[in-house]
Amino acid sequence: MDCRTIETYTSGAASYAAEWANQPAPDDLYARLTLYFRPQERTVDIGCGSGRDGAWLNAHGYPTAGYDASEGLVRQAAAGYPQYDFGLATLPELKGVSAASFDNVLCETVIMHLPIGQFGPACRRLVELLKPGGVLYLSWRVTGGGSARDPAGRLYSAFDPALVTDALEGATIALDEEALTSSPP
Template sequence: MDRATIETYTSGAASYAAEWAKQPAPDDLYAHLTQYFRPHGQTVDIGCGSGRDVAWLNAHGYPTGGYDASEGLIAQAACQYPDYTFGLAALPELGGVPRGSFDNVLCETVVMHLPVAQIGPACRRLVELLKPKGVLYLSWRVTEGSSARDVAGRLYSAFAPSLAVDALEGTTIALREDAVNQSSGKRVQRIVAIRS
């Protein structure tokens, strides 16, 4: 993960958590999860931020824990949702997150914060988390032109969707779309991949 991006999220964790709480619910995301995720399956949210989606998944029958690279965001999630499990782990390695253990993996608008060279390895690692027939929901915010940092210092990498798709070996692509995220209003790429 990009170190400056992690530091930005950690130092501003309370502000980011408050900002995300004010956004409209991501009903488009939740509709896809309801359609594709395995019901009652062990689920993990990679890049869980302040824990909003972990809470939604648990409330809708998907036993879910969350991991994030930012200590500050993990602290926000644990404070806001004390009944759920959160841990510290960063893409692409995801040290401590067990392979082959999950029916469902969510990675919502995270991989664009990685340097381009790490995106393929990160996507391969996400697939490794899945059990056979497990489902990966992967999305990222689209950056036009060249990779850039926002005013806060967060990295937004620009890359072709094929970089992620080609790394999802051993899966069948069930959904691939270019859309506007209902919660953030930003353009995103979405992929649902099912492990063989």
């Protein structure tokens, strides 16, 4: 994971958590998760941020643990949702997160913060988390032009989506689409 991005999220964790709490719920994401995820099965949210999506999953019948690379965001998630489990883990390694342990894996708008050379290992590691027949929901924000940092310092890597699909070789891809969202970064 890009160290400067992690530091940006850690130092601004309270502000990011407040911003995300005040955004409209990502109902389009939740509809997709309801359609594809297996209810009542172990779920993990990689890049859980403030814990909002993990809390939604837990409340809707998907027992979910969350992991993030930012210590500050993990603290925000644990404070906001103390009844759920959150921990520190960084893509692509995700040390401490057991392979073949989850039926559902969510990684929503995280991988674009990785240096391009880490995309393949990160995608393969996300698949390794799945039990046989499990479901991975993976999304990212597309950056026009070249890789860039936003004013806060977060890296947004520009890459060919084939880097992801190539890394997922052998997995069944049930949905592959480009969608526009009005949600802010």
